[in-house]
Amino acid sequence: MGKVITVIVAIVLIGFILWWFFDKHEQVEVKAKKTGGNEQEVKITVDGGYSPETVVLQKGVPATLVFERKDPSSCLERVVFSDFGINELLPQNEEKKIKFDTSKAGEFGYACGMNMFHGKVVVK
Numbered sequence: 756m757g758k759v760i761t762v763i764v765a766i767v768l769i770g771f772i773l774w775w776f777f778d779k780h781e782q783v784e785v786k787a788k789k790t791g792g793n794e795q796e797v798k799i800t801v802d803g804g805y806s807p808e809t810v811v812l813q814k815g816v817p818a819t820l821v822f823e824r825k826d827p828s829s830c831l832e833r834v835v836f837s838d839f840g841i842n843e844l845l846p847q848n849e850e851k852k853i854k855f856d857t858s859k860a861g862e863f864g865y866a867c868g869m870n871m872f873h874g875k876v877v878v879k
């Protein structure tokens with residue numbers, strides 16, 4: 756009996772791992788909105804991950820990322836942009852504005868404090 760359960764657990768785990776790595780998770784891309792004074796702003800909701808997962812910013816236009824964390828877990832409490840040395844606390848149910856440098860084009864990943872959840876900022 757113990758063996759059967761072990762095998763079943765192993766199969767479920769393998770299935771989950773395959774799904775996690777090979778299934779294309781829904782990729783949503785959202786462009787930042789222009790605000791007054793030639794700036795751009797985009798809102799990212801943090802709730803079991805980042806939504807939208809990918810935001811697109813226009814190069815050279817000062818940008819603000821507005822994070823709103825609804826998720827109560829401490830896992831998503833910090834947001835880290837390793838390329839920019841940004842490591843910010845996101846207070847729950849509050850908007851946290853983070854200025855983002857758009858002087859260089861490229862794709863910049865960010866993650867939660869434990870590097871488990873990921874999002875992306877595309878500057879072009």
Ligand SMILES: [Cu+2]
Binds near residue numbers: 867868869870872
């Ligand atoms: Cu985490």
